Amino acid sequence: MKKLLIAVMLIFAVGCAKPYTKPQEKTVKPEETVKEKTIKPEEMEAEVVEEAVIPAEEQITESVVSAEEKAKSVFRDVLFDYDRYDIRPDARPVLDTVAAFLAENNEINIVIEGHTDERGTNEYNLALGEKRAKTAKNYLVSLGVSPERIIVITYGEEKPLCIEQNESCWQKNRRAHFVVVKSRFR
Amino acid sequence: MNTGFRVKSLKLRVLILGFSLFTFHFSLFTPALALAKIYIDITSPAIRQLPISIRTSGSPASKELESIVKNDLGFTGLFSFVDPDVPGAEIIADIKVEITDGLKVILSVNDLIEGKEVLKKRYDASKIIIRPMAHSISNDIYKVVTGKKGVFRTKLSYLVSTSAGRKELRLMDWDGFRSIKVVSKGLTSSHNWSQDGRFLIYSAERNRKWKIYLLNLKRYREMVLFSSRGLNLVGGTSPAGLISLSSSKDGSPEIYVINIHGKGFKKLTWSFGIDVSPVFSPDGSRIAFVSDRGGSPQIYTMGSNGRGLKRLTFQGSYNTSPSWSPDDKWIAYTGRKNGKNQIFMVKSDGTDSRQLTSRGNNEGPSFSPDGLFLAFDSDRDGRRGIYIMRIHGEEKKRITPKHINAMSPKWSPYLK
Numbered sequence: 001m002k003k004l005l006i007a008v009m010l011i012f013a014v015g016c017a018k019p020y021t022k023p024q025e026k027t028v029k030p031e032e033t034v035k036e037k038t039i040k041p042e043e044m045e046a047e048v049v050e051e052a053v054i055p056a057e058e059q060i061t062e063s064v065v066s067a068e069e070k071a072k073s074v075f076r077d078v079l080f081d082y083d084r085y086d087i088r089p090d091a092r093p094v095l096d097t098v099a100a101f102l103a104e105n106n107e108i109n110i111v112i113e114g115h116t117d118e119r120g121t122n123e124y125n126l127a128l129g130e131k132r133a134k135t136a137k138n139y140l141v142s143l144g145v146s147p148e149r150i151i152v153i154t155y156g157e158e159k160p161l162c163i164e165q166n167e168s169c170w171q172k173n174r175r176a177h178f179v180v181v182k183s184r185f186r
Numbered sequence: 187m188n189t190g191f192r193v194k195s196l197k198l199r200v201l202i203l204g205f206s207l208f209t210f211h212f213s214l215f216t217p218a219l220a221l222a223k224i225y226i227d228i229t230s231p232a233i234r235q236l237p238i239s240i241r242t243s244g245s246p247a248s249k250e251l252e253s254i255v256k257n258d259l260g261f262t263g264l265f266s267f268v269d270p271d272v273p274g275a276e277i278i279a280d281i282k283v284e285i286t287d288g289l290k291v292i293l294s295v296n297d298l299i300e301g302k303e304v305l306k307k308r309y310d311a312s313k314i315i316i317r318p319m320a321h322s323i324s325n326d327i328y329k330v331v332t333g334k335k336g337v338f339r340t341k342l343s344y345l346v347s348t349s350a351g352r353k354e355l356r357l358m359d360w361d362g363f364r365s366i367k368v369v370s371k372g373l374t375s376s377h378n379w380s381q382d383g384r385f386l387i388y389s390a391e392r393n394r395k396w397k398i399y400l401l402n403l404k405r406y407r408e409m410v411l412f413s414s415r416g417l418n419l420v421g422g423t424s425p426a427g428l429i430s431l432s433s434s435k436d437g438s439p440e441i442y443v444i445n446i447h448g449k450g451f452k453k454l455t456w457s458f459g460i461d462v463s464p465v466f467s468p469d470g471s472r473i474a475f476v477s478d479r480g481g482s483p484q485i486y487t488m489g490s491n492g493r494g495l496k497r498l499t500f501q502g503s504y505n506t507s508p509s510w511s512p513d514d515k516w517i518a519y520t521g522r523k524n525g526k527n528q529i530f531m532v533k534s535d536g537t538d539s540r541q542l543t544s545r546g547n548n549e550g551p552s553f554s555p556d557g558l559f560l561a562f563d564s565d566r567d568g569r570r571g572i573y574i575m576r577i578h579g580e581e582k583k584r585i586t587p588k589h590i591n592a593m594s595p596k597w598s599p600y601l602k
């Protein structure tokens with residue numbers, strides 16, 4: 001049980017990333033060499049230069065995309081207004097991306113943590129945090145994600161991301177935060 | 187009514203957890219009084235301060251005991267202390283302290299106007315427990331003067347933030363001393379006392395689950411009282427042993443009651459929004475709680491059967507954490523005003539709202555069992571700490587040290 005609950009960031013090969021195919025060297029056949037004389041010199045030179053400048057680093061970038069990096073860009077915090085738990089328009093693209101990612105990666109389950117800023121009272125904030133996590137969950141379920149794959153937990157104001165007392169900090173704290181877990185929950 | 191001398195021997199089991207449990211005996215000699223005189227009527231609107239002298243003798247520990255007694259009685263605002271060597275006192279309390287095997291104290295309270303002894307009492311403790319002894323003496327002096335039970339032997343449960351996302355449950359005396367850790371696992375949140383003072387009931391998050399636990403303070407044993415999916419937060423307790431709680435087991439946080447054996451589970455509210463923090467009225471017939479059904483969090487009351495819903499607060503857009511006064515008349519709560527949280531008090535019929543604090547953020551009021559004091563937390567001096575105040579007084583006294591982050595006090599009932 002405990003093992004199931006431990007959040008594990010997955011390292012996985014990304015399905016959509018295409019394996020790198022080494023560009024085939026063009027063997028210049030003797031016949032073509034013969035024909036060369038008929039091709040304009042500028043054209044031939046351009047072809048040769050293009051092939052020669054492909055840097056080695058580009059090959060690595062194209063072949064392996066870090067799963068962690070990908071997950072990080074997908075599972076961004078969903079932010080809320082003060083004392084509200086409805087999904088803001090700016091949060092929809094985030095949730096859409098999460099839903100698409102979950103559709104592609106069936107082995108992944110998530111925990112949604114609901115958080116609030118520090119201004120309310122502790123107990124009410126726990127309820128508010130849960131409402132936020134649940135509306136985020138409901139939105140994902142409406143996009144076809146199985147509810148079985150999502151656990152919600154509230155921490156209210158108890159686990160702030162930012163501890164200064166100003167609006168920019170409070171906004172960061174009013175969030176639904178995703179934690180990726182490997183196995184299915186019971 | 188007594189004729190002659192009444193001798194009573196009581197074995198008093200002091201509420202201290204597990205290992206530090208102790209007992210002490212005392213004998214009570216009360217002179218025959220045809221009618222007990224009340225020196226201060228605390229129910230009258232214009233309370234006068236009673237001039238009192240406290241005179242201690244015997245062991246050097248008597249000075250410590252004296253200062254604790256003065257601190258207890260002084261905070262009530264009902265007494266003015268007069269040096270025993272100068273005239274002016276109406277009452278004098280003589281305290282003789284002897285330390286041999288344990289701690290022996292003889293208290294004699296004299297009415298200086300009528301020139302007679304109104305109380306004589308002997309206290310025997312098998313251990314040298316100055317603080318509980320002093321609080322017992324304070325209770326007896328207070329009882330003689332006011333005719334009412336003092337709260338000096340009561341305790342407060344409260345939370346201390348130990349690291350991000352972790353809070354432990356603690357207990358301390360009413361003056362902040364003798365603090366002990368009770369629960370340190372996970373993130374403990376809402377908590378309360380059973381009306382008989384034998385149990386603490388609290389909600390804690392452990393391994394991503396919010397459950398409600400019951401702790402037997404005598405045996406120091408923890409049990410799960412209620413567990414379900416979602417958020418489960420304990421509210422208050424009734425004299426009949428019921429516990430009110432908020433649970434989101436069906437999706438949205440609703441109010442429920444359950445008994446102390448975990449049985450008799452009953453749903454009281456059905457609303458889409460947040461329903462949280464339910465507390466019983468003193469007789470258990472009504473429940474005050476917080477709901478955002480009107481668009482913002484406000485205090486509501488209803489019968490403990492869920493009927494007769496009534497909105498109590500209308501000022502401001504954020505009113506939470508109700509506490510019902512022991513005389514049924516008032517509900518204290520946290521209200522947001524000018525961007526800060528403050529303690530307010532409103533009559534339980536919704537009239538006569540009063541603001542009690544104004545400096546910093548002040549949250550989570552809890553009435554003392556005599557209804558004369560409120561405990562709350564405040565960040566007025568920096569870190570959040572526990573404060574106590576008289577409901578009709580100006581003074582706010584911090585009772586937790588400045589270096590700890592303490593919040594959410596719940597005042598115990600009278601403890602035996």
